[in-house]
Amino acid sequence: MQLGLVGLGKMGFNMRERVRRAGHEVIGYDRNPEVSDSESLADMVSKLEAPRVVWVMVPAGDITRDTVKELSGLLSPGDLVVDGGNSKFTDDRVHADLLAEKEIGYLDCGVSGGVWGLENGYALMVGGDAAHVEQAMPIFDALRPDGPREEGFAHAGKVGAGHYSKMVHNGIEYGLMQAYAEGFELLDKTDVVDNVPAVISAWQRGTVVRSWLLDLLVRALESDPELDDLRGYVEDSGEGRWTVEEGINNAVPLPVISAALFARFQSRQEDSPAMRAVAALRNQFGGHSVHLAGPSSGAGSTQG
Amino acid sequence: MQLGLVGLGKMGFNMRERVRRAGHEVIGYDRNPEVSDSESLADMVSKLEAPRVVWVMVPAGDITRDTVKELSGLLSPGDLVVDGGNSKFTDDRVHADLLAEKEIGYLDCGVSGGVWGLENGYALMVGGDAAHVEQAMPIFDALRPDGPREEGFAHAGKVGAGHYSKMVHNGIEYGLMQAYAEGFELLDKTDVVDNVPAVISAWQRGTVVRSWLLDLLVRALESDPELDDLRGYVEDSGEGRWTVEEGINNAVPLPVISAALFARFQSRQEDSPAMRAVAALRNQFGGHSVHLAGPSSGAGSTQG
Amino acid sequence: MQLGLVGLGKMGFNMRERVRRAGHEVIGYDRNPEVSDSESLADMVSKLEAPRVVWVMVPAGDITRDTVKELSGLLSPGDLVVDGGNSKFTDDRVHADLLAEKEIGYLDCGVSGGVWGLENGYALMVGGDAAHVEQAMPIFDALRPDGPREEGFAHAGKVGAGHYSKMVHNGIEYGLMQAYAEGFELLDKTDVVDNVPAVISAWQRGTVVRSWLLDLLVRALESDPELDDLRGYVEDSGEGRWTVEEGINNAVPLPVISAALFARFQSRQEDSPAMRAVAALRNQFGGHSVHLAGPSSGAGSTQG
């Protein structure tokens, strides 16, 4: 079948390739003419036969919203838009309603796979009507990993359920990564264990903790055995925050996922105002030594 | 080669079978005569030719200590004892020194694999001298999973390093399980996602969170889609506690692993004394409603 | 001066009394005619001379919004509305803009003091223009505790700053209460300390942890030494949630405040879905014993 694909960046570029390998025709559109198959959204739409399926793979927020809006003016009743970006699940209802006015369908699709997706396939979590899911199924089958469909694809529920599932997936991911990271740091710090990369490598088969993330950690340690080529500075891309917010909204305790999120916030701080407050308090009540800010701060000086 | 194997419980029984399948001769000893190959430790030792390798697979603590002690009186210089149980790494130095007096070697070996080990093999993390590791290598090769040796076996360092590595492995395991569990609870609680088992199943291929634990969660959900056949009551077996203690001893922050441990403690409390204190405080300062203990406690009653 | 006071519940009733004791005239309005000084909002307004100050002390959210809206139709340019309820700080800009269209001023005021405020005074954190703060200062002085003004009153910043400050105050309060509560539980659990109430009482003077909350804990223990007259079931009223959300929005790590919030969520769960997932996983990989749900669940049964 035909697919219109908007956004040919790190993700979209590879996804176009994977869909084409499965034998489908993809008309891509990107602002960057070097990768684009069409000159404009309108041009892309004109090259597709109705009923069309257009996959949107652009940054979440304003850009996705503007793209959906523009598509609502270009597409015809019976067409279908799939948002595969990292949109917040609360955006999906807005997009769906906007398109429904023109009798255009909408699906939200959480996509996991990163730079490995071209070869391994992309896991897909979809929200929306069953008829729309059916309409796009050949594309889903092209993108998802080989193997049983239900091991890499789910129709999670109504509009929003796809991005919600992906959000939770990423929240879990934060917790998993932090768990491995804490274990790594303890092994790194103790002098009981001599060969940390060998130990972590040995966890790849037969253990309870074996996973794809563990395999990636082994890969990272192969080229950088103490992981000291990079700094412990970690961004976060939104889904972890939304997961904790949703935990709060639903009174679900998320001690591990929130701790992993906060560890990222901390990793980006040169100096912690909170810990300055603790240091100030200790100095007030106990005359404990504090580390003064400024050029000689490394030395530490004892006060009162 | 020959192996003496002490302890033929849930783990040892299957390990004997796996070593035998690899073509080695195993003389097992267990208090339970129905599974034992020998009448006593002494009988087991007498059936092995020197230099002997004896694998101890009994509960950590007193029983392991007593077994090692008894073996120190039965074995000969050049023999080797491997403790494959869940001993605390600080016990290993004691065992090694005790055996060294008799010129008997000692290795500590962390074993991961559980009830799946017979088929999948057991991941092994070993501490001790390289010569001793060499001596027992045929047994390690029999027990470890198929595939490259370094993906299921590591010589982690000196005596204690094997159990230390296993301890950290289990600490990580706590964090991983809690991360999946929190995500499950959020999916379970929200009404945005309709088909939670399908979503979790779809994470098995292509995603960042795919792992053996995830596969097991899918299995569990197959037979009990809301996981309501069992209670949220979770024991802990020691290694998680030791991991957090070691974090504290080494000033390594372990927010995720400790949160996972504390969640288990909480799961076993009928009622939390800490939360009674919080309720009492709120009642004192704000006249907030409290839930009284006693027969009508479910109802909740408002006080002044 | 005159004050219009809307809402004469647990808080407003006592605040009216405290303002009157300071010599001001208060015209209160409440839906409950038994406590109200006027028959309607309009009646209340008609009894006040311009420029009027009207203090709103009703539940946050819809009721506050409706009250502010109604007041915007009743008051005159130059009048001033003070929202002293527990509104979210994001509501304040909306209220201020709505009133500004009619040239009516607006202040948001976080109020702390609970049932003790009548005697001790209420701490006040105010957001809005300096001129409006000046206009209401006699009322603030009547409400705030005795002593230096700056120890119980602050002009925190522009509109919203008062409720923001109160929100953070309550977030801190969650953390403080949980810290005392955890210490209480540890003392309660250990058999090293025999007389827990005596120990906590001894912290009231000279210690680093002395505080008003500690005094309240001592009071609670006097009438219920093991705090077992009530259950460990704790509600939360919103500000703790907003504090954590704001931490997330501002990338500020809040491990303690969030842990205190999550402990409250946990306290209200009969059974934790997350911990059922952990129990299910342990059962899958290790044949660990689980506690089955149902009538015999208390007994615990071993599987696998």
Added chain:
Amino acid sequence: MQLGLVGLGKMGFNMRERVRRAGHEVIGYDRNPEVSDSESLADMVSKLEAPRVVWVMVPAGDITRDTVKELSGLLSPGDLVVDGGNSKFTDDRVHADLLAEKEIGYLDCGVSGGVWGLENGYALMVGGDAAHVEQAMPIFDALRPDGPREEGFAHAGKVGAGHYSKMVHNGIEYGLMQAYAEGFELLDKTDVVDNVPAVISAWQRGTVVRSWLLDLLVRALESDPELDDLRGYVEDSGEGRWTVEEGINNAVPLPVISAALFARFQSRQEDSPAMRAVAALRNQFGGHSVHLAGPSSGAGSTQG
């Protein structure tokens, strides 16, 4: 009465003064002859009439142990040793048994008060036999704060209970400080609140969060309104660690106290190995940008 006081450092020096002000005779001993009243422990003992009370106020661990040992050889049956240092509660049984062999009594006494104790008095938590408590009561009364005895003194239980109580006190203290610190950071970070020191000052009277620690925070902000004269680097002195260990030993969840402890560990790390592992993982699966270590690390560079 007479008191022998060993250790005249930051704490002991002021305690001698406070006991003398109460009319007692104190013979102090310190290695530093400038502050010592006697030439040696033996000299100090010789200047006291039996039955003697000797208060030990030296660093916990080896020095306290050695001092107790030496005193056991110098004192007579019926004499009494009080350890007022920050000893771990598990040391107390050892000290008590050692002294009991010579029929010398032993009390452990947790002391809180810091540099403010001379004027405010020291809160005291004591473990040991009631008869010994009675013997030293005049000294306890001299040291404790003015006011009712039970508000600054407790006989907590048998030997060890005093130091246990002080340990928990300090664990709580960690949590309280971190709660205030998190609130401070959020106020500091947001642009909604303009005058952070004024807000915190306003919490001193009438609020739920008023406390001595809050007063100290106000003091610190008076001289350094953004707390940027010092660094967010915070030591820990042991009791927080022991508290979390005891939580683990007793299966008591301590999410807040442990989070406060871990925040201190983090504050002392230049770079976090755990967060390097998270950064490495993100780089592996997503080609996320990482911050490279080295001279240009501040810039941040995007990879793959």
